[in-house]
Amino acid sequence: ASCIQHRLVIRDASSLQILQLYTCLDQIQYIEWSSDSLFILCAMYKRGIVQVWSLEQPDWHCKIDEGSAGLVASCWSPDGRHILNTTEFHLRITVWSLCTKSVSYIKYPKACQQGMAFTKDGRYMAVAERRDCKDFISIFVCNNWQLLRHFDTETQDLFGIEWAPNGCVLAAWDTCLEYKVLLYSLDGRLLSSYCAYEWPLGVKSIAWSPSSQFLAIGSFDEKVRILNHVTWKKITELDHPATISSKKTIVYKEAEKSPTVDTERLTFPPTRALASSLFSTQSKYEISQVPVSLQYIKPVADRANPKVGVGMLAFSADNCFLATKNDNIPNAVWIWDIRKLKLSVVLEQLCTIQGFQWDPCQPRLAVCTGTSRVYLWSPAGCVVVQVPGEGDFQITSISWHSSGDSMLLLSKDHFCVCYLEREEV
Amino acid sequence: MGDWKAITVPVLSSDSKIIFPYTSERKRSPTSMNSQVLRLSLPSPKNMHSFFGAFCTEENLEQSISYIDRELTTMGFPSIYAESKGKELNLVSIINCMNELLVLQHKNLRAQEEVEIQHLKLGSDMDHLQNCYAKLKEQLELSKREIVGLQERDRQLQSKNRNLHQLLKNEKDEVQKLQNIISSRATQYNHDMKRKEREYNKLKERLHQLVMNKKDKKLAMEVLNYVGRADGKRGAWRTDKTEARNEEEMYKVLLSDYEQRQKQLLLENAELKKVLQQMKKDIISLLPPQKQKPKERSEDGLVLSDQEEDIGELNKENMWELSCETVREQLTNSIRKQWRMLKNHVEKLDNQVSRGHSGAWNEKDVISREDHELETEKLELEIQQCKEMIKTQQQLLQQQLTCDDDTTLLLQDCYLLEERERLQEEWRLFREQKKNFEKERKSFTEAAIRLGLERKAFEEDRGAWLKHQFLSMTADCKSENVTTSAFLRSNLTDDVSLLGSDPDIRLVKSASRQRKPPSVLSPAISPEPCQISQYMAQN
Numbered sequence: 001a002s003c004i005q006h007r008l009v010i011r012d013a014s015s016l017q018i019l020q021l022y023t024c025l026d027q028i029q030y031i032e033w034s035s036d037s038l039f040i041l042c043a044m045y046k047r048g049i050v051q052v053w054s055l056e057q058p059d060w061h062c063k064i065d066e067g068s069a070g071l072v073a074s075c076w077s078p079d080g081r082h083i084l085n086t087t088e089f090h091l092r093i094t095v096w097s098l099c100t101k102s103v104s105y106i107k108y109p110k111a112c113q114q115g116m117a118f119t120k121d122g123r124y125m126a127v128a129e130r131r132d133c134k135d136f137i138s139i140f141v142c143n144n145w146q147l148l149r150h151f152d153t154e155t156q157d158l159f160g161i162e163w164a165p166n167g168c169v170l171a172a173w174d175t176c177l178e179y180k181v182l183l184y185s186l187d188g189r190l191l192s193s194y195c196a197y198e199w200p201l202g203v204k205s206i207a208w209s210p211s212s213q214f215l216a217i218g219s220f221d222e223k224v225r226i227l228n229h230v231t232w233k234k235i236t237e238l239d240h241p242a243t244i245s246s247k248k249t250i251v252y253k254e255a256e257k258s259p260t261v262d263t264e265r266l267t268f269p270p271t272r273a274l275a276s277s278l279f280s281t282q283s284k285y286e287i288s289q290v291p292v293s294l295q296y297i298k299p300v301a302d303r304a305n306p307k308v309g310v311g312m313l314a315f316s317a318d319n320c321f322l323a324t325k326n327d328n329i330p331n332a333v334w335i336w337d338i339r340k341l342k343l344s345v346v347l348e349q350l351c352t353i354q355g356f357q358w359d360p361c362q363p364r365l366a367v368c369t370g371t372s373r374v375y376l377w378s379p380a381g382c383v384v385v386q387v388p389g390e391g392d393f394q395i396t397s398i399s400w401h402s403s404g405d406s407m408l409l410l411s412k413d414h415f416c417v418c419y420l421e422r423e424e425v
Numbered sequence: 426m427g428d429w430k431a432i433t434v435p436v437l438s439s440d441s442k443i444i445f446p447y448t449s450e451r452k453r454s455p456t457s458m459n460s461q462v463l464r465l466s467l468p469s470p471k472n473m474h475s476f477f478g479a480f481c482t483e484e485n486l487e488q489s490i491s492y493i494d495r496e497l498t499t500m501g502f503p504s505i506y507a508e509s510k511g512k513e514l515n516l517v518s519i520i521n522c523m524n525e526l527l528v529l530q531h532k533n534l535r536a537q538e539e540v541e542i543q544h545l546k547l548g549s550d551m552d553h554l555q556n557c558y559a560k561l562k563e564q565l566e567l568s569k570r571e572i573v574g575l576q577e578r579d580r581q582l583q584s585k586n587r588n589l590h591q592l593l594k595n596e597k598d599e600v601q602k603l604q605n606i607i608s609s610r611a612t613q614y615n616h617d618m619k620r621k622e623r624e625y626n627k628l629k630e631r632l633h634q635l636v637m638n639k640k641d642k643k644l645a646m647e648v649l650n651y652v653g654r655a656d657g658k659r660g661a662w663r664t665d666k667t668e669a670r671n672e673e674e675m676y677k678v679l680l681s682d683y684e685q686r687q688k689q690l691l692l693e694n695a696e697l698k699k700v701l702q703q704m705k706k707d708i709i710s711l712l713p714p715q716k717q718k719p720k721e722r723s724e725d726g727l728v729l730s731d732q733e734e735d736i737g738e739l740n741k742e743n744m745w746e747l748s749c750e751t752v753r754e755q756l757t758n759s760i761r762k763q764w765r766m767l768k769n770h771v772e773k774l775d776n777q778v779s780r781g782h783s784g785a786w787n788e789k790d791v792i793s794r795e796d797h798e799l800e801t802e803k804l805e806l807e808i809q810q811c812k813e814m815i816k817t818q819q820q821l822l823q824q825q826l827t828c829d830d831d832t833t834l835l836l837q838d839c840y841l842l843e844e845r846e847r848l849q850e851e852w853r854l855f856r857e858q859k860k861n862f863e864k865e866r867k868s869f870t871e872a873a874i875r876l877g878l879e880r881k882a883f884e885e886d887r888g889a890w891l892k893h894q895f896l897s898m899t900a901d902c903k904s905e906n907v908t909t910s911a912f913l914r915s916n917l918t919d920d921v922s923l924l925g926s927d928p929d930i931r932l933v934k935s936a937s938r939q940r941k942p943p944s945v946l947s948p949a950i951s952p953e954p955c956q957i958s959q960y961m962a963q964n
Contacts, residue, residue: 069636091633123678132626133619141671148671156615168682186679199607230690 001040002415003028008042008053013401016417022053025063030073034080035122039098041083043074050074050083052098064096078122078142090115093127095145104145110135114160119167124148124186126170128158137161137172139188149188155180159203166212169229173217176201176305181217183232192232196225201306207313207322214338218310222326226341236341240310240326240334244346245291252285252382253292253348254375283350283373285382294329294348314356316363323365325353333367335377347377355397361404368395374409374418387416490514497522701760708763712770 001010006027010020026044033040041052048071052062070088077084077095085094090111095104109115110128117126122142129136135158139149155174162171169191174180179202183191194217196202201220208215214235215227224238244251299306312325321344322336330352337344351369358365367375372393374385387393387409393416399408406419481489494505502522505514 067636087636089629089632091629091636124675130622133622141674143671144667146668146671148675157618166682168679186675199604230686 001031001033003031003042008040010040010055013406013417020053020055020058022058024051025049032074032076034076035078036080039076039080041074041076043071043085045071048088050085052083062098066094069094075116077125078118082142082145084116106138106140110158112157112159114162117161117163117170118142119163120165121167123167124163126161126163128161128172130158137170137184137188139170139186151184151188153182153184154190154193155182160206162206162208164208164212164215164229165210169212171206171208171215173203173206176203176220178202179219181206181215181227183215194225194227194232194234196234197221201309204309204311204327205313207315209315209319209322209338210317211319213319214315216313216315216322216324218313218324220306220309222309222328224310224313224322224324224336226322238322238324238334238336238341238343240324240329242296242329243291243293244343246343247290249290249343249346251288251290251292251346251348252377253288254283254350254384255286256283256350283384285347285384288348292346292348294332294346296329299328312353312356314358316358316365317360318363321358321363321365323356323358325356331369333365333377335365345377345382347375347382349375354395357398357400357407359400359404360402364404366398366400366407368398368409370394370396374398374407385418387418502526698756701756705756705760705763708760708767712763712766 001008003009006024008020008022008024008028008031009018010022011018022042024042024044026047026049028042029045030043031040032043038055039052040055041050043050048066048069050064050066050071052064054060064083064085066085066087069091071085072088072090073086075084076082081098083096083098085096086109087094090109093106093109093116095106097103106127106129108129108131110130112128115128118124125140125142127138127140129138135153135155137149137151137153137158138147140146141148153172155172156178157175159173159175161173163169164171168186170184170186172182172184179196179198181194181203183193185191196217196219203217203219205218206215207218213229215229216224217227218224222240224240225234226236226238227233228235297307299308307327307330309327310324311327312323314323315321315338316323320338322338324334324336326332326334331349333347333349333353333356334343335345335347336342347367349367349369351371354368354370356365356367362378364376364378367377369375372387372395374387374395376383376385387395393409393414394411395409396412397410399410401407404420405422406417409416409418490505498504502525503515503518505519505522
């Protein structure tokens with residue numbers, strides 16, 4: 001599904017054929033599929049309206065109007081039948097039911113980065129709340145939206161919460177002014193609290209491993225600390241120095257090479273294909289010899305939210321690799337082998353990394369840097385894929401298909417789908 | 426250096442003109458002293474002549490002789506005068522005196538020489554000592570200066586040290602101050618934030634109220650039709666029961682997760698315990714059986730027996746999977762003991778190897794290098810063989826599981842052929858049996874037909890006979906009827922029972938009617954039914 005202005009276009013994932021076309025009342029800001037892929041919600045924040053369309057019955061429609069409460073965020077519940085709207089100023093979260101047309105309210109939600117978290121099996125939802133200058137977490141049962149547990153947290157200013165994939169542990173972390181990660185069990189007991197250091201800026205990003213065995217905490221001191229699920233104590237610290245000197249690490253460096261132009265075959269005026277190939281530079285990966293020093297950017301000292309520290313963390317689906325990005329060294333992706341807890345690969349790109357995402361089935365990482373190339377890494381090697389086409393296609397984000405066979409490449413106003421062939425065994 | 430004063434010989438008052446040309450109280454070098462001494466010992470012959478002439482002249486001969494005599498006597502020499510005779514000189518005594526004087530002079534000269542030599546020696550010694558003294562004085566000066574310099578440096582360093590300490594303290598104080606400042610600022614910020622948040626909350630409340638008021642008009646949800654729930658169930662009311670159920674479910678989820686984890690941990694534990702046991706066994710096997718030394722034997726014997734006991738115990742206990750503290754402790758303690766023993770053993774081996782390199786080689790305790798290498802080679806060979814075996818086995822397995830198409834087809838064909846042949850075989854057997862059955866059936870039917878015919882014949886015969894009998898019986902006397910009728914009746918009952926199973930009821934009925942068959946035919950008839958019965962029984 002993609003939206004253009006106020007129209008919603010639904011295409012088939014394998015052939016990109018247009019299946020449906022819907023028109024909404026206003027410019028769409030946000031779209032989301034329901035969990036069973038039968039419905040799509042389109043949120044228009046300015047008008048405060050959410051419209052829901054059905055895939056099976058094109059005639060079915062639903063419109064939710066928040067009125068003067070305004071709309072800041074909207075999402076589906078895991079059962080695909082309820083929509084949670086966050087009103088402006090985070091006044092409340094309204095739960096609209098598509099089955100019964102009933103409304104529930106969650107009061108005092110917290111206005112933070114990750115204030116709502118659903119468990120993977122969709123049974124429970126944790127919401128961060130703040131009353132009387134204190135942070136609380138409420139756990140709801142998604143079946144009937146009943147409050148299960150309500151407890152306070154010891155944080156100064158709760159920044160985010162995230163469930164472990166096994167749905168039994170909830171991680172909550174504080175703002176970057178204070179390094180504090182709290183781990184709560186499903187029934188609201190505090191299992192453990194972790195604090196690495198006191199004064200400098202704290203947690204920047206957090207990721208659970210898919211088996212719920214590890215919790216990786218990326219902080220502003222350019223380190224990632226991994227906690228284990230048995231004792232909730234740190235098992236290792238992964239450092240991101242600007243110079244890599246270990247012999248066991250492979251460093252792939254992207255190198256550009258401009259194509260050689262055959263002067264005899266130049267035509268005047270130059271054909272389009274030729275022109276694009278002239279100006280588009282090819283690039284490939286080369287292996288750099290260790291020791292390698294990476295491009296390091298010194299952060300500006302007196303600005304808030306400095307570009308320092310580990311800002312992006314992602315575990316691979318098979319629990320073997322962890323990909324990180326240190327914002328000080330914005331061109332490099334660090335891939336750590338979790339079984340050995342050592343750095344295994346560093347990918348050095350020419351431009352700043354915009355995002356990366358793991359394949360949901362295999363240990364394959366796709367990286368985009370804002371150029372028109374997608375970089376793929378797997379333990380077998382890495383490859384640069386050029387998006388064919390005219391003009392610039394600056395990829396800003398990547399999204400994998402759940403089967404791992406294709407991925408969406410998004411730029412500012414275009415998108416394309418990249419299909420990956422499976423090797424015939 | 427030498428000061429010496431010249432000894433001035435007392436000069437006669439009469440010869441006051443003569444002054445010995447000797448200088449006095451002058452510092453001289455030894456060489457000059459020598460020359461002076463020589464000059465002293467050998468005055469110039471000129472001076473001598475004048476000197477001799479000066480002392481004794483012809484006028485004062487008597488006076489000079491008496492003077493010499495006086496001098497000599499005072500010196501201890503005999504008088505030169507001859508035996509108190511006045512004015513006559515004893516030449517012999519004079520010569521003796523002169524000789525004595527010469528000898529004395531020689532002695533004095535020699536003594537003087539010696540003294541001078543010693544004087545020289547002492548002078549050189551003193552020079553040497555003075556040099557040494559000068560040098561030592563210089564050295565002393567130097568070292569004094571050095572000491573002063575070092576002391577100076579030491580002082581400077583100490584002062585620097587003190588400065589640095591001071592700086593460190595200052596820095597620490599500053600750091601502490603800054604931390605205090607930070608914490609105070611943090612609390613201040615927190616307080617301010619809380620204040621602002623309260624204000625914000627108030628605004629939000631107000632806004633919320635306003636929004637809620639306007640709710641009725643604008644907030645709405647339009648749905649074309651209700652959508653069924655994802656899992657098809659109906660929605661439930663919120664009651665206490667549901668709350669309790671929720672709690673239950675939540676606890677179930679948690680418990681299942683904990684159970685899973687516990688299972689994993691138990692498995693891990695069991696594996697680790699197994700590994701530890703294995704290690705223990707290996708360590709025990711590695712340790713040499715120390716039977717040579719009786720002293721150690723007693724120790725090791727005890728320990729070994731302990732180990733074996735331990736193994737036995739632990740094996741037993743592990744079978745029952747106890748994981749109590751004592752078992753764990755026992756295991757770890759025993760492993761630690763074994764490990765220590767192994768370490769000692771390895772150290773001993775190391776020592777022996779080093780000793781062996783240097784010369785003394787204790788073959789009993791040390792496995793020689795060649796043996797070791799042989800063993801490793803053997804093991805490697807074994808490993809190779811095992812690997813090859815595994816490979817071949819894998820290949821065979823592979824073949825079995827996934828052959829390529831030709832062989833599978835062939836195999837399938839073979840199987841089909843086999844099956845077909847078997848089936849044919851069975852069919853043949855089946856057909857044979859069918860034939861046999863057919864034959865038998867035919868024979869049966871024939872036999873049945875025959876039997877029927879025979880029966881008919883028999884019935885006809887019987888009927889005729891009975892008729893005849895009846896006819897004859899009515900003519901004969903009645904006394905024979907009883908026996909014959911009885912006999913016949915028994916025969917008839919036999920026939921009835923025999924023919925009871927026969928579907929031919931007519932024959933039975935007809936048989937039951939005939940009651941009086943003749944006795945003549947009875948023996949002939951009876952074997953027939955017996956035959957028939959036999960035949961029937963056979964079939």
